Amino acid sequence: MTKKIDVEVSTLLDKLATELTPLLPNNPLIIGIHTGGSWLAEILHHRLAINEACGSLDISFYRDDFSRIGLNPQVKASDLPRDVSERQILLVDDVLHTGRTIRAAMNEIFDYGRPASIKLCVLVERNGRELPIQADYCGMNLELRPEQHVKLSGPENLSLLIEDSKS
Amino acid sequence: MSRDLQYTDNGKLRHFLTIEDLRKETLEQILSTADKFTQFGQREIKKLPLLRGHTVVNLFFENSSRTRTTFEIAAKRLSADVINLNPDTSSTSKGETLLDTVDILEAMHTDLFIIRHAKSGVAELIAQHVPDHVHIINAGDGQHAHPTQAMLDMFTIRQYKGSFHELRVTIVGDILHSRVARSQIHALNSLGVHEIRVVAPNSLLPAQIERLGVHTYTDLLQGLDGVDVIIMLRLQKERMHNAYIPSEQEYFNLYGLTTDSLAAAADDAIIMHPGPINRGLEISSEVADGPRSVILPQVTNGIAVRMAVMAMTLGGASDV
Numbered sequence: 030m031t032k033k034i035d036v037e038v039s040t041l042l043d044k045l046a047t048e049l050t051p052l053l054p055n056n057p058l059i060i061g062i063h064t065g066g067s068w069l070a071e072i073l074h075h076r077l078a079i080n081e082a083c084g085s086l087d088i089s090f091y092r093d094d095f096s097r098i099g100l101n102p103q104v105k106a107s108d109l110p111r112d113v114s115e116r117q118i119l120l121v122d123d124v125l126h127t128g129r130t131i132r133a134a135m136n137e138i139f140d141y142g143r144p145a146s147i148k149l150c151v152l153v154e155r156n157g158r159e160l161p162i163q164a165d166y167c168g169m170n171l172e173l174r175p176e177q178h179v180k181l182s183g184p185e186n187l188s189l190l191i192e193d194s195k196s
Numbered sequence: 197m198s199r200d201l202q203y204t205d206n207g208k209l210r211h212f213l214t215i216e217d218l219r220k221e222t223l224e225q226i227l228s229t230a231d232k233f234t235q236f237g238q239r240e241i242k243k244l245p246l247l248r249g250h251t252v253v254n255l256f257f258e259n260s261s262r263t264r265t266t267f268e269i270a271a272k273r274l275s276a277d278v279i280n281l282n283p284d285t286s287s288t289s290k291g292e293t294l295l296d297t298v299d300i301l302e303a304m305h306t307d308l309f310i311i312r313h314a315k316s317g318v319a320e321l322i323a324q325h326v327p328d329h330v331h332i333i334n335a336g337d338g339q340h341a342h343p344t345q346a347m348l349d350m351f352t353i354r355q356y357k358g359s360f361h362e363l364r365v366t367i368v369g370d371i372l373h374s375r376v377a378r379s380q381i382h383a384l385n386s387l388g389v390h391e392i393r394v395v396a397p398n399s400l401l402p403a404q405i406e407r408l409g410v411h412t413y414t415d416l417l418q419g420l421d422g423v424d425v426i427i428m429l430r431l432q433k434e435r436m437h438n439a440y441i442p443s444e445q446e447y448f449n450l451y452g453l454t455t456d457s458l459a460a461a462a463d464d465a466i467i468m469h470p471g472p473i474n475r476g477l478e479i480s481s482e483v484a485d486g487p488r489s490v491i492l493p494q495v496t497n498g499i500a501v502r503m504a505v506m507a508m509t510l511g512g513a514s515d516v
Contacts, residue, residue: 090244099511140241
């Protein structure tokens with residue numbers, strides 16, 4: 030069963046863009062996590078009028094469940110600047126759930142260099158954290174049952190869907 | 197038979213022994229995964245954590261510094277622990293001792309064996325022998341197969357030519373003794389090139405090679421006419437006891453790739469060679485070091501392709 034969440038993604042992005050504006054003097058490097066996070070990163074990048082291209086990260090090679098589920102055949106190449114050392118990084122993802130994706134993303138970023146800081150911006154923060162990771166900026170909070178999943182559909186007409194894996 | 201051996205019940209790549217029975221999608225996944233791995237060579241930290249805690253044993257009963265080194269680098273880039281062994285082939289000539297060697301290493305919790313052996317079928321024999329959680333990659337067995345070499349060649353062809361469908365590819369040289377040629381022909385067929393040609397004197401052409409879907413030529417210039425990719429094979433001098441060729445000089449005159457003979461191919465044809473090169477025997481130095489030679493990029497690509505095959509065999513569950 031899939032149900033659309035009755036909220037405008039663009040309204041959430043407006044709110045996030047306003048909250049992120051104070052970061053601009055630090056020349057932040059925006060990095061989106063593939064796939065939904067990359068769509069959002071592009072939009073925020075545009076709204077904040079940052080010149081430097083944003084990066085994208087496919088964390089497939091850093092997942093902690095590789096031994097169990099193997100390699101994702103659709104893995105995309107990560108696209109980060111050669112050097113992220115001393116940069117203020119703004120990491121963007123669609124949904125913060127267990128925190129494992131963010132851990133993997135941070136591990137990958139550190140293999141490119143030592144950033145000055147990493148801040149996390151997500152569209153949706155939901156319950157179910159398995160690691161001590163929290164968002165610094167978040168569009169909305171959701172309380173869901175464990176079998177429910179939030180998904181961002183796009184890249185055209187971005188909307189949030191709740192899927193029930195039981196049905 | 198090797199198809200059952202190469203895939204798990206739910207369709208995941210378990211062993212990588214020969215191109216012959218692999219699905220086209222598997223070959224394409226190797227190429228696309230290798231693509232992703234190439235970028236990490238540019239990064240400050242070139243390692244990926246995928247195979248952390250896994251043990252890879254390079255078990256080379258036949259020497260090969262190039263293949264062994266790229267397998268070693270590939271495994272290390274994936275954070276595996278790597279052990280290189282070159283067992284004395286004379287003391288392991290019996291099947292029993294060979295499998296004993298494997299058993300002993302497996303008892304030390306080896307997860308992946310990279311096997312090279314002068315006899316055909318050894319990698320498959322070991323794959324039949326090991327338990328489910330142990331994986332085998334064939335790094336060359338006798339005159340049978342050298343599938344990672346073929347895949348790095350496919351990767352290089354795609355890198356320079358984009359896609360396979362329009363391509364005419366010529367393989368020149370000692371087809372008879374070449375496991376590389378056999379694996380290349382299977383891969384090129386599976387990936388759907390327009391035409392495959394092989395060029396060699398009759399004495400170095402296997403009987404009924406046409407059944408693999410190739411056109412045979414004994415004249416070099418005819419075989420090179422208009423082709424997009426030229427693969428030169430090493431003349432295996434160590435196997436030349438039986439007067440397959442009249443003399444090295446005559447072989448070079450008839451089948452050596454030189455600036456003159458290269459003119460028969462397409463203007464943008466690339467030249468490949470699995471190495472090591474016999475300069476002045478199958479290829480002139482001028483051509484081997486020339487602007488259309490991609491022999492060194494082949495070596496570099498070998499790392500990413502071998503990383504892909506290792507990650508796909510060692511990763512868990514179904515991924516197709």
